Amino acid sequence: MPKANPLVASLPATTPFVGPERLERENGRPFRARLGANECNFGCSPGAIAAMDKAARDEVWKYCDPEIHELRAALARHLGVSADEIVVGAGIDNLLGLTVRIFSDSGGAIVTSAGAYPTFNYHVAGYGRRLVTVPYCDDKEDLDALASAANRENAKIVYLSNPDNPMGTWWSGAAIEAFMDALPAETLLILDEAYGELAPESALPAIDTGRGNVLRMRTFSKAYGLAGLRVGYLFGPAELCAEYHKVRDHFGVNTMAQHAAIAALADRQWLAQVTMQVEAARKHIAAIGTANGLHPLPSATNFVTLDCGRDGEHATRILNELNARGVFIRKPGGPGIDRCIRVSCGLPHELDHFEAMLPEALKAAG
Amino acid sequence: MPKANPLVASLPATTPFVGPERLERENGRPFRARLGANECNFGCSPGAIAAMDKAARDEVWKYCDPEIHELRAALARHLGVSADEIVVGAGIDNLLGLTVRIFSDSGGAIVTSAGAYPTFNYHVAGYGRRLVTVPYCDDKEDLDALASAANRENAKIVYLSNPDNPMGTWWSGAAIEAFMDALPAETLLILDEAYGELAPESALPAIDTGRGNVLRMRTFSKAYGLAGLRVGYLFGPAELCAEYHKVRDHFGVNTMAQHAAIAALADRQWLAQVTMQVEAARKHIAAIGTANGLHPLPSATNFVTLDCGRDGEHATRILNELNARGVFIRKPGGPGIDRCIRVSCGLPHELDHFEAMLPEALKAAG
Structure with a gap:
């Protein structure tokens, strides 16, 4: 066999x-x-339901747009960044797997907190990468310990969720920016902001795709109520985003997700x-x-x-x-x-x- | 950076x-x-549209069932196999990528026809595997040449679509079974039957998951009219299917796809x-x-x-x-x-x- x-x-x-x-x-x-x-x-938004109803009749027989053009354009307007600074995936899970696959190899370390998002660790194991963990401190992810580990290991990737899952705690945007400054320039920070829309504004750093080693991830699964459709995105430097298009499933973000996400985003x-x-x-x-x-x-x-x-x-x-x-x-x-x-x-x-x-x-x- | x-x-x-x-x-x-x-x-089937309408209201806020239990059960009944002999993915594209990732390594060869499905080749390149091609013969995939190459290379995987894309031609089920018999036992055959529902019955080999080295792939994107939803499946020996669950995105088959596919399958x-x-x-x-x-x-x-x-x-x-x-x-x-x-x-x-x-x-x- x-x-x-x-x-x-x-x-x-x-x-x-x-x-x-x-x-x-x-x-x-x-x-x-x-x-x-x-x-x-x-x-989810009634507008998203209406978009799904329309897509069921007019769109699902077609393959979805592999460039996810309309949704990326809407997200670019929403974030004030350019469309080539955005990668849309089938949920953050999908983007985490691709990130591990692209930005690490069998040698380098990947740093996370012990007890943080298990699907990230699942991908690290699935690609045969080396995971290094640091403990939580006072029920928050320990920024100093994460930065220390990243520097000590010259880590390929460091993963941080803010607000944090599973604890619900958070750091201020200013603290996150200081954490970014403390990382090696060649270490990629995945900043998982799955809960960002539900956090105080002060918890989110300013949007700055000029930071060459930061990719921020968000999702339509939480505040937007579309978990079952599988749609999330990341934003950051265009040079990093371009690497995803070399290996991603180009037709992997389904039509329903693309249409419903646009409508959900518009319904403030x-x-x-x-x-x-x-x-x-x-x-x-x-x-x-x-x-x-x-x-x-x-x-x-x-x-x-x-x-x-x-x-x-x-x-x-x-x-x-x-x-x-x-x-x-x-x-x-x-x-x-x-x-x-x-x-x-x-x-x-x-x-x-x-x-x-x-x-x-x-x-x-x- | x-x-x-x-x-x-x-x-x-x-x-x-x-x-x-x-x-x-x-x-x-x-x-x-x-x-x-x-x-x-x-x-697509009006029943599938009704299922999508219902899911838009009642289901999409939830994460999808990571075990895809209901759809696998429906497929098992449809095929006359057991549910653990089925893996559902976000389209055949997704399953092809996983198959390359799981069943090959950087050394072994992967055999296909020159000009066959390019997304398969994209995954082979994306995982750094070695592709070996044989030419089409008389506008059909050349079964003898594919079997020869698989034996010569002791290939990890051989890919065949029947009916063929992009030519539309096909071999009889009997010829496909003889081809299976001609492959090394340790070479995995991916038999892509994306167009199987539209082919004469005689083009499809008997369903036999006792063949230890054959995985057959089908999709809801073609005859069933659900290309935009991204849902396909493979069936074969449970031991091979089990490997997919170690690395697949467990929440990767969206809720709409799961519900619509069940309804589409039922509408003969x-x-x-x-x-x-x-x-x-x-x-x-x-x-x-x-x-x-x-x-x-x-x-x-x-x-x-x-x-x-x-x-x-x-x-x-x-x-x-x-x-x-x-x-x-x-x-x-x-x-x-x-x-x-x-x-x-x-x-x-x-x-x-x-x-x-x-x-x-x-x-x-x-």
Whole structure:
């Protein structure tokens, strides 16, 4: 029989995330509260729905535009950059894989925080690259430690999410800019701003594609409510962007995603409404946690991380007890931060169900 | 600045296909006949449209099922195989890239026909693998030459499309099975059956996932009319399928694609209708070609390849003259077969426009 090459053969059969659909199949019933994947339970813009309806009739029989011209043009206007400073992909996941593939090799180090986004690590392993991790500090990504590791290793890539997933914490734009200045010029910074639209403006550095070693990634999966369509983008120097076009799947960003994203981006009113709904839900989740003796961390995202006050096993028991009671959540897995659970901003009836189940779950977890 | 690794840095800035949207932007006007990408101009099943409408409202805010469970189950029933013998990807393009990544390494050879599907070659180059080509013979992929090259090189992978793109010709299922038997057991055969639903049944080998070195690929982009959604699949031995889950983008098959594909697969009546429309269009294209002194090749696909009787430059001139007259077509590029143009099965008014423009284009091409 044919064999996978030694790299792929050596990889474990793993997946960065188990989908809630699988848990529902195993449980034999749907979750009553879907609060684990940091989706936008409030839905997407009606304009995006209208664009999808039109595309279903007029567009899906055609191959999508491989240059993603209209969406890149809309993003360029939105960001105030040029279209060749933007690469659109099938979600940030897709762009992370391409970035590892392009900007590292089997020798160089790739730096991230222990417990940060696991799909990034999945790609690092999948391409046989070398991962170097630094711990979180005070429930934030440790900028000094990341910069030190990047300098010490002369790293090919350093990954940082701001606001952070899975903790919800964030640094100011000024702190991020100082971090950029502290990196070697040849180290590529991936600044994952998946939650950027939901953060205070002060958390986002000024847009400056003149920084030669920074690529910033954003998505339509979070604030814009289009997670299922798979569309994200990065922006940065045109010279770096050009490398993606040599290896990406040129037809990989589907038609629905291209049309819906343009409409979603244009609907500032819907985004403002979602932002308010997210803020209200964050307060609600924090209050539920506090009332049950859990400590809510500050959040600039569409989820709230709750410190359960003990160790990782304890937090995992709470998670399992909640899952068994129809509440889908996830939790941080890194050392130290694994004492927490992570609850996404859901609809009021979902948070009510979480509130009703949490006391029982805590009791059962011991 | 960060640098792409030596492999990516060495790659040309290329794309396997220029999209018609780009040509339209350059021409300053839309094509009147979109006959170049072998799409299903007849559209998709109304059931698929209904599924997309529902998904736009109820599903797209959620991440898609990373296990693609429902679609794999439907495909398993359809093919009479088990769900773990199926891998779904974001189109065959995505699966071809993964296959090269998994089942070859920098040393081994990969065999294809000179002028066969360029996106496969793009992935081979993108992963730094070694491509070995054999010429077409009598406008068909040369099974004996492909098997000889695979044996001589002890190839990691051999790629064959049946029915063939870009020629439209095909081998019988029996000939394909004999070809399978002639390959080394450790050589993986990718049998690309993108046009399988439009071919005579006799062109498709019996389904037998017990063949340890064969992966067959199919798509919803052709007969099913969902090219823009990006969804294709492969089937073969579970041991080979398992390797894909170690490196694929688990959330890479979007929600719309998953729902629409299930509905499209279930609508056998729509497929039968499209098959009839394709047959009628093939006859129409062949007749137009013959009336203008071009020789139509037999076709088991949704396009007809027309032999223009001279060389590649002549055929390219005809193509350019047609494009300038609002007719989007493409053409084979391999040695010998490049004397042809390729015309997709379009709507009657599109073929009428092709018919009206062809005499002028031939005259202008000289």
